[in-house]
Amino acid sequence: MGATKMGGSHATDDLEKATETQVWLSSSDEKEVEISGEFLYHKRLKNYLLAAADIKLQNRFMDFCESLTNINLPNG
Helix, strand or coil, X not given: CCCXXXXXXXXXXXXXXXXXXXXXXXHCCCHHHCCCCCXXXXXXXXXXXXXXXXXXXXXXXXXXXXXXXXCCCCCC
């Protein structure tokens, strides 16, 4: 298990497994891959900050980013 240059010693994930879940989700016929709107890590459901799914909060954050950068992002 190696660290990345960007994360240093705090990025201890196995880079060989980095794409394993994405490949599994896109190519498997298993019933477990028929999910949406969840966070998976190494093929397992993981908890995440529920605020990340809050559309109003996301829009407020994007508005804030636009105000800092003066770059208008498309709505979507």
